[in-house]
Amino acid sequence: MTANDHERRLMPGDATRRYLAALRERGPLDVRWDRAPTRHKRYPEAARVTLPWRTAEPSPEPSPEILAGALLRELLGFDRLVWLHQLDEECAAAGGAPMLVLGRPAPSGGALYPIEAYVALAGGLYHYDPVHHVLELVRGGDHRPVLGLPQAGGVLVLTAVFWRSMFKYGDFGYRLMCQETGVLLAQAQAAGARLEIGVRAHLGLRDADLECVLGLDGRREAVMAALSLTFPCRDDGPGEPVHGDRARPSSPPPLPLIGGPAALLHRSTATTGEPGPLPEPPLAPGHRHPLGDPAPVPVTRPSRTSPPAGYRPVALPLADLAAVLAAAGPPHPGDLPEATLTTYLLAQRVDGLPPAAYRHHPATRTLTRVGPPDAPPGPLHANTRAALRTAAAVLIAVGDPLAAVEQVGDRWYRLQQIAAGAAAHRAALAAFALGRAARIHSDGANDATDHVLGLAGTPFRSLSFLLLGTPLTRGPSLVRDLTSQGGDHSPARAPATNPCFSGLTPTS
Ligand SMILES: Cc1cc2nc3c(=O)[nH]c(=O)nc-3n(C[C@H](O)[C@H](O)[C@H](O)COP(=O)(O)O)c2cc1C
The missing domain is CATH 3.40.109.10 (NADH Oxidase)
Incomplete structure (x- = not known):
């Protein structure tokens, strides 16, 4: 019997049970930092839309590109610079020079940031590059209908680059990436409210269809969720039909999700339907x-x-x-x-x-x-x-x-x-x-x-x-805010000290 035959015989829930058992039995982390992949994806040859760093700057009629860019920055952009002092696991000073790290708006397990974002607008399908704060044109034309949300002003797709988290956390990284997707949905809804962008999550779309549009193989990088966006600015209506070749992503590509309980669980997630009424935990009567x-x-x-x-x-x-x-x-x-x-x-x-x-x-x-x-x-x-x-x-x-x-x-x-x-x-x-x-x-x-x-x-x-x-209110680290409000030094806002950046502490 082949591995595929074996998978076909699995009943709903079997892959989840195996994954949960594997997490319960996992030992301490054995991290090979020499196998760490790059933390950013880029499309180096793609045409770019340069986004303003300061969204507070007056803009009489912001375009969907500018608004989507502002939203993306509040999800994945760099929003603070931290001079970070190294601590040991008990959070005592470990000595040595401080490190300079860039902080992001939303948390990520181990600060590995495995989630990438793409946005389909009337004029094209873009990838967000947080390092340069630009939209990279992956493919021209209007992909919103192909992504299954033709009425949306924009469609934001969140994907997971598995190896970025799993090189450190192994199978447990899959759970982190699922939770981080949820973190980013909540962040998008809060940021959208501030930017007057309507944000709605769609968790029932067929991942394989979206991956085909984005040019992803679903094994190295896969779709986790899609969000439809409604912009407060003029809607240009349908754009030109999809055209042109896809831009090529940077290389080397990350390693694929090959075997093991997380891979099996992810492959088993194709089915979607409406969950019916769900039970709640039992409760003994009490005050x-x-x-x-x-x-x-x-x-x-x-x-x-x-x-x-x-x-x-x-x-x-x-x-x-x-x-x-x-x-x-x-x-x-x-x-x-x-x-x-x-x-x-x-x-x-x-x-x-x-x-x-x-x-x-x-x-x-x-x-x-x-x-x-x-x-x-x-x-x-x-x-x-x-x-x-x-x-x-x-x-x-x-x-x-x-x-x-x-x-x-x-x-x-x-x-x-x-x-x-x-x-x-x-x-x-x-x-x-x-x-x-x-x-x-x-x-x-x-x-x-x-x-x-x-x-x-x-x-x-x-x-x-x-x-x-x-x-x-006090800590050894210094934080400089990089957002539009900019310029303030706010030690209370950011981690006073963060052993998780050191790569020494097995967090999560
Ligand atoms: C799903 C998830 C799981 C996390 N688990 C842990 C954890 O077990 N221990 C911990 O100290 N931090 C944990 N974090 C926080 C991250 O380590 C933290 O977000 C990251 O180091 C970046 O720091 P910042 O949140 O201060 O920007 C988790 C974050 C997320 C989103």
């Missing part, structure tokens, strides 16, 4: 702790503070926690059903809330206690342990990884992880708008956390782990 009516959080700028290893050990007002929980909740991207995720919480320092593990009930704006205080959330990386000591609370997205495999096949894994990434990032953006800080620590989503949350023996699992607290 419901009221949260009050959360005030909506105005996210005026999709920005964040993300300390890797520590917060000011001060209490979070209950109203702030309620607002962040509300921001994390549904609607989920791509019209996934409400029960895709349930939010749980480890409260450590919240005014008026006894330390304990809780489950959030968005409909009644209440919390139910589900576990003891001072929960030990399992084996953790040194920086997560350090950050937990001072964090005010941890938000944990919970879901059943197999709940909808009968309806949507193994694609359910991707959809649910996208929802988890988006929920975590919406919470992080709301936290920043309230003057707080938040960071995803993937290592906290583990069996021990499930046990603390009372999920052991149920099909539900912790999917993401977002620490929340009050940012430190």
